[in-house]
Amino acid sequence: MSAEVITFSLLNGTLYGMLLFLLASGLTLIFSMMGVLNFAHASFFMIGAYFGFEISKYVGFFPALILAPILVGLVGALIERYGLRRVHKFGHLGELLFTIGVAFVIEEAVQMIWGRSPMDYQIPAALDFTAFEIFGTGYPAFRLFMLIMSVAIFAALALLLTRTRVGLVVKASLTHPEMVSMLGHDVPLVFMSVFGVGSALAGIAGVIGGPILITQPSMAMSLGPILFVIVVVGGLGSLSGAFVASLLVGFIQTFAVAIDLSVADVFGLVGVTQPPAALGALVSDIWNVSVSQIGPVIPYLLLVAVLIFRPMGLFGKRA
Amino acid sequence: MSVNAAETPQQTSTPQKSGLISGLPWVAIAVALALLPMIFTSNSMISTLNYLGTMAIFALSYNVLLGQTGLLSLGHGTFFGLGGFIATHAVLHMADAGWNFPLPLVPLIGAAGALVLGFFGGWLASGRGGMPFAMITLGLAELVYAAAALFPSIYGSEEGISMDRMDLGASFGMDYGPTLDIYVIVAVWFLICAALLYFFSKTPLGLLANSVRDNAERVEFIGFSSKRVRMLAYAIAAAIAGVAGSLAALNFEIMTVNELGAATSTLVLLMTYIGGTKHFFGPVLGAIVIGLMKIWLSDISSAWMMYFGLLFIFVVMVQPAGLAGILMSGVTLMRSGTFKMQAPLLALIGLTGLATLVGIIVLTELAYRAGLDAGLGPQMTVLWLPLNATSVLSWGFGFVLVAGGVLTMRPLLDRLDTLRHSLGKGEMA
Incomplete structure (x- = not known):
């Protein structure tokens, strides 16, 4: 690999990782709160992208960047208030199944409203230029903007949770809901707000991720499992774990695409250019597998390995 | 089928008699399975039955877990x-080798393969239940x-x-060209799998599985390994799912990667849960209802x-016992002898529910x-109602039905609760 490829992969990996963290942070907060993984989280990301696309058609990208996440957050808060809170009495299984149902219905609703084909969600003209050049190749300003946005939100969230009174109440509500309630705080309201804010974070990721990843009805289904890999690998409920795991998965996926190497190339180094025909079709399948093809498999291998050898995740405190 | 706790003490009949009685539903199911292709004779109908039977086996296997x-x-x-895939490759290879392996036994190969893989998957997955397992x-x-x-x-x-199911040649007097031949295979396998799983739910292992569901910690204290119980349940469920997959392969003569994707896993979860996980026949009900929804x-x-x-x-929100739960509560109601007193209120609730349902259908179709279907023009007929997707009247009609239904439902349900409460008190006194 050349230095050029490494630099760009590092940049793109960080970018993708931070985008994933925008989603994973909300998911982790919601998990700490309800003890249940929210299967609809990637769906909020998707409606964020669609809302961003639709709103920016009328008022431009930057107002959409604010309006769309607010709308997504409202949708999330309503779903918590009138859906999740009611199934809470059926236990974690009921809550989990409810979020699966919500994810299913949201995907259908998106197809119902916007159709099945991808949207023409373009990078806004104001950010459609080259930010800087390294190795003679330009790096798009929009990607830089995404990176700055993600880091800024990460910083804001960290400050909010660790340095403010609101953060204190939220953290206390997660661990000691009865006591916080005794002290006169409206814990159900806190939960609804956390759910809403978590959904809004996913919405922001959707608005800024929509133009780069394709805005289409399958985007939730394709991103959802990766998110679960991240929160489980990082350790359920651990924000710092989610951060590390997001970057890890981001790097794995971008570097795997960048590495142009297959099993055949490896054998080519030692002079074997053809698979031994006697070993059959299966070996010739493996023979042609390249690293970029293995890329999508690695996160799941990582997940299974972590679950077997370190069930609490990399940074988790409890199993 | 769940045992009604209130009835258990009254069961004083001899074991022989109760064995006969518990065998009756199975005979009825077998007769029904034999009669179905005589009622639904067209090829597409039988193909539908094949699909439903396959899905029913699949859902039953899933309920071993859920x-x-x-x-x-x-x-x-x-x-x-x-x-x-195992069944497909088995047929392809055995046909190549010129073996005359009976086609109806191919699901055994699929089941055996899935069982081995299920043990391996179960070994990895069953350390803990709940969220980590999922x-x-x-x-x-x-x-x-x-x-x-x-x-x-x-x-x-x-x-x-893809493969050709006729390549293995004829056996048991069938050449497996017609869909009806596949129906015979599916029906027999359905009976076998349902009986096996019902039997499993009564074995010590099946009862242990229930205990693991209710309180895994106490099972450990008694001296059993919850992990091993989960692993065995997982492997058994996998094997029966392998039978269902093999039958699907024989029915459609093609397998694609999508069959093992998330869509299939979600489908079986939804089918089973909608049908009802608390009753043995619930998943079958779910598979039939959802299967018919999917096809029709x-x-x-x-x-x-x-x-x-x-x-x-x-x-999930209203009736966690599923369709089977609704059905069984209806049966309990009939037996309770207070049906007549509750009937007017229940009819009102049914009407309100129907109105809400019509409203939801109207709104969904309009949306x-x-x-998505804007290209078809705004005029449409839903449930014999002429609607127009651009008219405020159509949308208002739907909204009024849904809002009215939801608003009236609450007080009606409250009244039903009060009535049942007073009826219950009356019985006690």
Whole structure:
């Protein structure tokens, strides 16, 4: 690999990782709160992208960047208030199944409203230029903007949770809901707000991720499992774990695409250019597998390995 | 089938008699299975029956995990798909080798393969129940699905792997060309699998599985390994799912990678839960209802997936015992002898529910016509009602039905509660 490829992969990996963290942070907060993984989280990301696309058609990208996440957050808060809170009495299984149902219905609703084909969600003209050049190749300003946005939100969230009174109440509500309630705080309201804010974070990721990843009805289904890999690998409920795991998965996926190497190339180094025909079709399948093809498999291998050898995740405190 | 706790003490009949009585439903099912193809004679109908039977077996296998062991697997489709691929490759290879292996026994091969894989998956997944179990099964399923793309010679590429079920030659007096021959295979396998799983639920292992569902910690204290119980349940469920996958392969003569993807896993979860996990026959009911929705409703309405999702959310929120639970509570009501007193109120509730349902259907159809199907023009007929996707009147009609239904339902249900409460008191006194 050349230095050029490494630099760009590092940049793109960080970018993708931070985008994933925008989603994973909300998911982790919601998990700490309800003890249940929210299967609809990637769906909020998707409606964020669609809302961003639709709103920016009328008022431009930057107002959409604010309006769309607010709308997504409202949708999330309503779903918590009138859906999740009611199934809470059926236990974690009921809550989990409810979020699966919500994810299913949201995907259908998106197809119902916007159709099945991808949207023409373009990078806004104001950010459609080259930010800087390294190795003679330009790096798009929009990607830089995404990176700055993600880091800024990460910083804001960290400050909010660790340095403010609101953060204190939220953290206390997660661990000691009865006591916080005794002290006169409206814990159900806190939960609804956390759910809403978590959904809004996913919405922001959707608005800024929509133009780069394709805005289409399958985007939730394709991103959802990766998110679960991240929160489980990082350790359920651990924000710092989610951060590390997001970057890890981001790097794995971008570097795997960048590495142009297959099993055949490896054998080519030692002079074997053809698979031994006697070993059959299966070996010739493996023979042609390249690293970029293995890329999508690695996160799941990582997940299974972590679950077997370190069930609490990399940074988790409890199993 | 769940045993009604109130009835248990009254069961004083001899074991022989109760054995005879418990055998009756099975005879009835066998007779019904034999009669079905005489009622529905057309080829497409029988093909539908084949599909429903396959899905019913699949859902029953899933309920070993969800209902009996309390394990939420998010990757059960993997074993359906792998079973199907194993069966397909078995048929292809045995036909190549010129073996005359009877086709009806091919699902055994799929089941055996899925059983072995199920043991391996169960060994990885069953350390703990609950959320970790769900996550590991999801991870394993995604792993298998993602890895399948690397092996085109096993899983085929886009077009999948196809085979000809007649290649193995005739056996048992059938040549397996007609769909009816496959129906015979599916029906027999359905009976075998249902009986096996029912028997399993009564074995010590089945009862242990229930205990693991209810309180895994106490099971450990008694001296059993919850992990091993989960693993065995997982492997058994996988084997039966392998039978279902093999039958699907024989029915459609093609397997694609999608069969082992997340869509299949979600479908079986939704089918089983909607049908009801607390009763043995619930999953069968769910498979039939959802299967028919998939086949018939998808012809009538492009919104069928939406109805499917809404039905699932309804069951999760309102009726966790599923359709089977609704059915059984109806049976209990009939037996209670207070049906006449409750009938007027129940009829009102039924009417209100019907109005709400019509409202939801009207709104959904209007929304689809306004969005996805806008090309078909705004005029449409839903449930014999002339509607227009651009008219305020149509939309208002739907909203009024839904809002009115929801608003009247609450006080009606409260009154039913009060009535049942007073009836219960009357019985006590």
